[in-house]
Amino acid sequence: MRTETGSSPPQTPLAGVTVLEIAGGVAGAYCAKLFADLGARVSRVTPPGGDPLHSVRLDPDEPVTVGLYDGYLNAGKQIVNDVHTAAACDLLILGETAERSADLPSPRIATLDISWFGSEGPYASWTGTDLIAQALAGMVHPAGPAAGPPAFLGDHQATQIGGLAGYCAGVAALIGGRSEHPQRFEISILEAFISAAELQICHSEVRGEALPRLGVNRFVPTCPLSIHRCRDGWIGITPLTSTQWQALCAMLELPELGSDADLQGLGSRYPHAARLEAAFDTRFPARTAEEWAALGRKHRVPMVIVPNAQGILDHPVFNARGSLASLTLGEATYRVPLTPLRLETTPPLAQLDAPRKATAPATPLPAVADDTAPLAGVRVIDFGMGWAGPLATRMLADFGAEVIKIEAGRYPDWWRSVDWSTDAIARKQYEESRSFSALNRGKKSVSLDLTQETGRSLAKALVEHADVIVENQAAGVMQRLGLGYEHLSAGRDDLVMLSMSAFGGGNIWSETRAYGSVLEQGSGLPCFAGRPEWPPTMAHLAYGDPIGGIYGAAALLTALYHQRQTGRGQWINNSLIEAMLPFTTPALLIKQATGRESMRRGNRHPVLVPHGCFPCAGEDNWLALAVVDVDAWKSLAHVMGRDDWLQDASLCTTEGRRAREDEIEAEIAAWTGIQPAGTAAAMLQQAGVAAALVHRTDEVTTDPHLQARRFFYGIERAHVGQQWQAGLPLLRNGERYPMRGLAPFLGGDSEALLTTIAGCSTAAFRQLLADGVVSLAPTNLRQSG
Structure with missing residues (x-):
């Protein structure tokens, strides 16, 4: 396997491709970032009132973190202020909150229209956030304490995967080439993120019921699947086979567990999870995480260091592989995750520059008359x-x-x-x-x-x-x-x-x-x-x-x-x-800008207040809710009948609401506790508040929006029977x-x-x-x- 050496920059795989991004949201920006990192010429049109991403503060207590994530998403792009002055493009990217006016330029190849839920279906007009997409995808309900609330995975995860899906659609369109009319791809962030939930959906179909929420880091049928404190950090373990289980117990000097006939099978260990985790917690502090990981490799046990932000920055393999790129923003340089498409001959760019003003256009791609499936013949x-x-x-x-x-x-x-x-x-x-x-x-x-x-x-x-x-x-x-x-x-x-x-x-x-x-x-x-x-x-x-x-x-x-x-x-x-690693970017930027590890906030959010999962009527029913701005806050107060909140000027600021976050969350929980989750979500969304019921894993395939959009294929196969299968998270020319x-x-x-x-x-x-x-x-x- 050969890699590029020497002082000359490596060839990029998308050289000559031109992309125009109409700014609006993380998913659209991440999609365009992927094109830029792989060598395409990307121009970004910012909204007339300025780009909201530019003012996002990753840590509410640290002004120095303002604009860092915006800089990461938009490094290497060329900034233009007027769409009509932008050069002709091969691909046009519409971000999830971008204006969709009738006079947008027509691309040579395709438009990538990224949105939270797509342009049609019951949720088409809904307000989305990462939490809302995660909740509807069935990813939130199985995670967290058994008694609840379900646990938020973290910000910018559904949006990054939505942007990645848009990138895949765009490159597939480039492979297919130019047709008589430019194609239009509609990419749904929710649908894209359901790819991460397919295993749980399949397991729910087999069980005939939702997967239960069993506690932090407990997921059936795998046990143990856990993270333990060591002398100087954390180690993650996932022994599946009996051989791995016995080797782990020998390493931990717990022979009685390794020889216990009731603990040999994958499914048989779960009833003993608390006892096993407690036993492990007495052993792992004897060594460092690095020492345990080395023993795991030696004995073929799935064990790995769980690094914090500093651990990622200092990681021997990440540094040896060049897993982190260099991002220059003004006078400062940060290390951020390299786009993880490790093409050996045409790798992604490892030196990322700040956004720059547009220059002369690139040479357009040749026309290829091909309107078939883009990979036909491959x-x-x-x-x-x-x-x-x-x-x-x-x-x-x-x-x-x-x-x-x-x-x-x-x-x-x-x-x-x-x-x-x-x-x-x-x-x-x-x-x-x-x-x-x-x-x-x-x-x-x-x-x-x-x-x-x-x-x-x-x-x-x-x-x-x-x-x-x-x-x-x-x-x-x-x-x-x-x-x-x-x-x-x-x-x-x-x-x-x-x-x-x-x-x-x-x-x-x-x-x-x-x-x-x-x-x-x-x-x-x-x-x-x-x-x-x-x-x-x-x-x-x-x-x-x-x-x-x-x-x-x-x-x-x-x-x-x-x-x-x-x-x-x-x-x-x-x-x-x-x-x-791209999911860890905010934490890495915070660590380098402030010297501190990122604060773990549970279901709370550094920018959106309130934000979380709230109990609803019935057993284990939950509402995901996120207030994205002051207008949404006023709408929430109105729906809840809280005139006192509407009249309190201090609550019209994020800082004011954060100071009273415990109180506000308790009041919301009291209101949602007597509401059916679906009814509460519909009321709030109609008022402009981002909300959704937290789907159980067996509810995703029957979601009315996903059914209306024909996202799932209904199949029947011998030995399997009837099954719903997730399709590609996109429509091509409406189909x-x-x-x-x-x-x-x-x-x-x-x-x-x-x-x-x-x-x-x-x-x-x-x-x-x-x-x-x-x-x-x-x-x-x-x-x-």
């Missing part, structure tokens, strides 16, 4: 398993690519099942997984045992006729099989390959054993969530997987566009933990992309694809079955640990 070989890799390739399939999934009978996708017994295999339980069904729709399946030379040779034969390779195996696995990028790209310059692992390949922590929870822990994000008296607080059991998967799709689309322009492929060395097929059966396309692509004869295929190179059902040889 073939992807998918070695991915679980969530992150399959989500990335599912997005490519949704955009029209042909995706061929490689599995083996002795090592199928681990999301097919957790029971590989002979009886379970005979019942075809491995075809019943709703999670697998959702993440692998529209793909084909070839079964190949890659531990056999014949299997590897056939995999290489498929790769010879492919454009893209994707894998999220543990770091080094593909190289040891002779299927690394250096092997597969030999003799061809156009191959694109994405590798995704916890810390990326080629560094001292690459061997870290990781699941989606470990990715969140390792990013440090839990250190900035929850209440001060809680341990660092996690969002859910595998947050890092979907976030890493979406960034993986973005990296692939970017590399494919560059391939179309130059004929050159490249390796993408993505770190799934790095993909979580959803069509679903391109159900998830494949294990090895179901093996004969057709190996004979037509790899050149196998019918007789040779039968011999492959006889030799176990190809299997149409799992064996019970799968290894754990």
Whole structure:
């Protein structure tokens, strides 16, 4: 794998692309930032009254933090004051609060219209915030104390993912090229963020009820999934298999737990969670977090340091990989997360400059008459398993690519099942997984045992006729099989390959054993969530997987566009933990500007007051509410019948309300406590107040707005039955992309694809079955640990 060296700046993959951003909100700004960081020329039109982002204070007690997040979002963009003076553009981005006037310029390729809820549906006119989108996506209800309230994940997370979805739509449009009329993509922030909730939705369908909220850092069925104080910091752990569990107990010198027959199964440990966590809390202070993490790597136990802001800035792997970019704002320089699309030949910009005035326009892209699915004709070989890799390739399939999934009978996708017994295999339980069904729709399946030379040779034969390779195996696995990028790209310059692992390949922590929870822990994000008296607080059991998967799709689309322009492929060395780092940007900026770690505020917000989840009538029903400005405050007071609040001038300022935040929250809770959550949300939204009921995980698929917008595909598959599956979070020219097929059966396309692509004869295929190179059902040889 080669990287750019020397003093000359690296080539950027989107050089020559021109983007015009109509400012308004974090999602639109983040979408445009991604284009700028990958080399596009981005011009930003600010509102006539000034950009509200410029006055945002990350810490209410620290004036020095004013404008820092605005500077991060808009670094490298060119500022124009009048849309009519802006140069012609390939892409037009409309932020979620931007004015949508009739005289906006027409782009050459596409408009990316980003909004909270889309232009149609019951919530189309609603006011949104990160909390509101998180609540409606089903992400808030399962997190936090069992008694409530549900826990807010943190600000700028739904909006960043909404912006990332917009970026994916934009690059897909660039790949498709110019058509007779510019395309219009409508991106919903709520729909984009539901990608992070798909696992909980699938689990709820299996259970026939919502996932319960069980306490801070407790998520069924995984136990322990927790964060513990060490001698000098925090360690996150997620032992899933019995081998990992026994190794952890041996490391902690708790042999009685490791040998306890009642604690060997993944689901059997949860009833003992409090006892186990208490036992761990007596052991972890004996060593530093760094020492424990090193032992975890040695014994293949999923354990990782949970760094605070200073720990992220000092992190040995982040620094070795260049995970942090340099942001210059005036006389000050800050280190902020690098855009986590780690294209080796055409990396994102690592030196970020402050916004600058516009200069001469760039050369326009050539016209390409193509109005089909943007990735039609692209073939992807998918070695991915679980969530992150399959989500990335599912997005490519949704955009029209042909995706061929490689599995083996002795090592199928681990999301097919957790029971590989002979009886379970005979019942075809491995075809019943709703999670697998959702993440692998529209793909084909070839079964190949890659531990056999014949299997590897056939995999290489498929790769010879492919454009893209994707894998999220543990770091080094593909190289040891002779299927690394250096092997597969030999003799061809156009191959694109994405590798995704916890810390990326080629560094001292690459061997870290990781699941989606470990990715969140390792990013440090839990250190900035929850209440001060809680341990660092996690969002859910595998947050890092979907976030890493979406960034993986973005990296692939970017590399494919560059391939179309130059004929050159490249390796993408993505770190799934790095993909979580953009969420930590506010905390990193606060630390560098003030010298202090970011305050953990629970459900409260540094700018919006009041802000939180409030109890409603019925059992465990909650209302998410956020007051975004003084007008919303007055509307809230009016709906609640609080004339005294309306007459109190001190409450018309954020500072005045913050001084009485306890009192205000208690009064709101008393009012909401007798209201049905849906009724209260509708009343408040009609009055202009951002509010929503906090969806349980089993309520998302039946949400009337999402149903009206046809966001979920209703499918029926053998062994699964009926299922709702999340689609792409966008409309293209007012229409959803069509679903391109159900998830494949294990090895179901093996004969057709190996004979037509790899050149196998019918007789040779039968011999492959006889030799176990190809299997149409799992064996019970799968290894754990």
